Amino acid sequence: MQASAEHRGPAASAAGDRSVYRQADDYDRGMPYDPSAFPPFAVTVDLVVLTVRRHSLCALAVRRAEPPFQGRWALPGGFVKADEDLAQAAARELAEAAGLRVHDPAQPAQGGTAHLEQLATYGDPHRDPRMRVVSVAHLVLAPDLPAPRPGGDADRARWAPVEELLQGHDRDGEPTPLAFDHARILADGVERARSKIEYSSLATAFCPPEFTVGELRRVYEAVWGVALDPRNFHRKVTGTPGFLVPTGGTTTRQGGRPAQLFRAGGATLLNPPMLRPEV
Amino acid sequence: MQASAEHRGPAASAAGDRSVYRQADDYDRGMPYDPSAFPPFAVTVDLVVLTVRRHSLCALAVRRAEPPFQGRWALPGGFVKADEDLAQAAARELAEAAGLRVHDPAQPAQGGTAHLEQLATYGDPHRDPRMRVVSVAHLVLAPDLPAPRPGGDADRARWAPVEELLQGHDRDGEPTPLAFDHARILADGVERARSKIEYSSLATAFCPPEFTVGELRRVYEAVWGVALDPRNFHRKVTGTPGFLVPTGGTTTRQGGRPAQLFRAGGATLLNPPMLRPEV
DNA sequence: TTAATAGTGTCTGTGAGACAGTATCAA
DNA sequence: TTGATACTGTCTCACAGACACTATTAA
Numbered sequence: 174m175q176a177s178a179e180h181r182g183p184a185a186s187a188a189g190d191r192s193v194y195r196q197a198d199d200y201d202r203g204m205p206y207d208p209s210a211f212p213p214f215a216v217t218v219d220l221v222v223l224t225v226r227r228h229s230l231c232a233l234a235v236r237r238a239e240p241p242f243q244g245r246w247a248l249p250g251g252f253v254k255a256d257e258d259l260a261q262a263a264a265r266e267l268a269e270a271a272g273l274r275v276h277d278p279a280q281p282a283q284g285g286t287a288h289l290e291q292l293a294t295y296g297d298p299h300r301d302p303r304m305r306v307v308s309v310a311h312l313v314l315a316p317d318l319p320a321p322r323p324g325g326d327a328d329r330a331r332w333a334p335v336e337e338l339l340q341g342h343d344r345d346g347e348p349t350p351l352a353f354d355h356a357r358i359l360a361d362g363v364e365r366a367r368s369k370i371e372y373s374s375l376a377t378a379f380c381p382p383e384f385t386v387g388e389l390r391r392v393y394e395a396v397w398g399v400a401l402d403p404r405n406f407h408r409k410v411t412g413t414p415g416f417l418v419p420t421g422g423t424t425t426r427q428g429g430r431p432a433q434l435f436r437a438g439g440a441t442l443l444n445p446p447m448l449r450p451e452v
Numbered sequence: 453m454q455a456s457a458e459h460r461g462p463a464a465s466a467a468g469d470r471s472v473y474r475q476a477d478d479y480d481r482g483m484p485y486d487p488s489a490f491p492p493f494a495v496t497v498d499l500v501v502l503t504v505r506r507h508s509l510c511a512l513a514v515r516r517a518e519p520p521f522q523g524r525w526a527l528p529g530g531f532v533k534a535d536e537d538l539a540q541a542a543a544r545e546l547a548e549a550a551g552l553r554v555h556d557p558a559q560p561a562q563g564g565t566a567h568l569e570q571l572a573t574y575g576d577p578h579r580d581p582r583m584r585v586v587s588v589a590h591l592v593l594a595p596d597l598p599a600p601r602p603g604g605d606a607d608r609a610r611w612a613p614v615e616e617l618l619q620g621h622d623r624d625g626e627p628t629p630l631a632f633d634h635a636r637i638l639a640d641g642v643e644r645a646r647s648k649i650e651y652s653s654l655a656t657a658f659c660p661p662e663f664t665v666g667e668l669r670r671v672y673e674a675v676w677g678v679a680l681d682p683r684n685f686h687r688k689v690t691g692t693p694g695f696l697v698p699t700g701g702t703t704t705r706q707g708g709r710p711a712q713l714f715r716a717g718g719a720t721l722l723n724p725p726m727l728r729p730e731v
Numbered sequence: 732t733t734a735a736t737a738g739t740g741t742c743t744g745t746g747a748g749a750c751a752g753t754a755t756c757a758a
Numbered sequence: 759t760t761g762a763t764a765c766t767g768t769c770t771c772a773c774a775g776a777c778a779c780t781a782t783t784a785a
Binding site for chain 2: 254
Binding site for chain 1: 747748749755
């Protein structure tokens with residue numbers, strides 16, 4: 174697996190030594206082509222990979238092996254290759270970092286695959302101390318993966334509750350600040366996920382292929398960090414056409430009375446939306 | 453003013469001649485730093501600048517002076533400079549292309565200034581036939597500008613109704629397809645604007661500093677392309693706390709009974725949202 | 732006067748929130 | 759049995775949509 178592109182390599186700075194590059198204006202004026210005619214950028218993808226584990230929203234973090242920020246946690250990511258689309262690069266990094274495959278975007282959530290979408294692009298000139306790196310962040314929503322401990326090296330990657338990563342310390346008070354501007358990227362990704370499950374059926378991307386209404390409710394509760402009324406929630410999601418499709422089966426894996434199993438339906442936009450409490 | 457960075461310069465291809473570049477993997481493996489250790493990218497900003505003129509949603513388009521796509525219309529844009537943030541680059545291009553200044557994001561809409569936000573990033577390897585260009589598109593919402601005909605050269609820039617630009621021909625059937633993937637970028641920007649005025653007060657960014665309820669309603673009608681009930685609209689916007697602040701003045705510039713003038717209030721999120729008809 | 736826009740009031744249906752009550756399992 | 763979760767039904771309030779009505783200007 175790979176960590177962020179900013180991780181590796183020595184600390185030489187290209188952006189700081191601009192005199193060796195002709196300015197972009199020369200290129201604008203139609204001068205003969207020269208690869209150094211415009212400022213050189215490295216382009217990377219960084220991934221906010223979210224899942225719900227043990228009733229809390231967690232993100233995938235990897236430990237940096239080299240300076241800068243050596244030993245700190247960071248979001249997974251890497252370089253975009255020369256012949257690769259941005260979404261392709263993100264999907265490739267996701268496979269390398271977490272062994273996850275991506276949905277066909279035309280289909281609703283399939284089993285064991287993840288939802289991927291572009292989040293935002295971060296290009297502060299000094300976000301990487303060594304050189305000019307523009308990172309196209311992507312958001313991934315994945316079901317809780319029982320087996321595939323990412324990469325196998327549990328000490329180099331982990332699922333951490335997002336509050337822990339955003340506050341910069343774990344429950345024991347040990348400092349765990351994210352490298353670079355990754356706390357900001359993570360915060361933006363979490364906010365996108367929180368708002369997007371309001372008006373879309375994306376919450377099902379956090380669920381296994383077949384799930385109960387109660388399991389879906391616990392996803393909403395974990396992502397929003399609130400408690401929802403089980404009865405009103407049940408009425409709402411089962412009454413929204415195209416959101417849930419019953420499979421016919423039932424399960425008692427949550428205890429109590431057997432619950433109907435559902436798959437995600439074809440609807441992607443919920444209208445009217447799910448309402449997030451505390452308005 | 454400047455047009456898209458993809459406009460100018462000769463048609464030499466860098467991305468096509470990859471053998472001269474060491475692969476990013478070498479950089480990953482901690483090899484000594486070398487500016488050519490990662491694939492070379494040009495990074496640009498492209499602008500979707502929207503305004504409402506004569507009851508229709510219009511976008512700023514500029515005419516390309518050089519190949520490829522010579523003579524075709526395109527979105528304004530340009531290179532990101534070596535020491536520039538992405539938002540800075542977008543604001544600079546906006547000033548150059550349309551003479552528009554950007555709001556202080558902390559403040560609600562001020563007079564004569566525009567709202568700017570990042571839209572999405574487009575990085576298909578072949579979106580520019582000459583070289584690898586990643587474009588960070590930005591969305592700008594601007595009030596209708598009576599005077600500043602962009603750049604002064606009316607023949608190189610114009611406000612065009614978005615349907616015209618998206619359909620690829622004007623009302624006379626003359627073909628006017630946008631260069632590169634700019635039709636896709638424009639469509640994404642228009643969709644963002646359409647959905648964002650539902651749940652935010654951003655529609656006021658299309659209005660002059662002081663405006664009437666009727667003028668704000670005509671903005672919604674132009675952006676959504678629908679007719680709204682004036683009485684329900686009035687009740688809704690004046691009843692949403694923080695959306696509108698009365699200035700005390702009135703105007704009859706729309707004819708009929710004098711209408712109260714308002715400024716944009718401090719609220720940025722509307723709750724409950726404005727509902728777009730045809731659900 | 733007419734025509735236009737501004738603004739208020741009233742009714743009705745949808746749906747969210749609160750919560751009583753019943754159903755069906757495991758231990 | 760207790761205790762958990764699943765599900766149904768009912769009441770109330772907020773609010774969107776439809777639309778009757780009045781107010782104030784210009785021509």
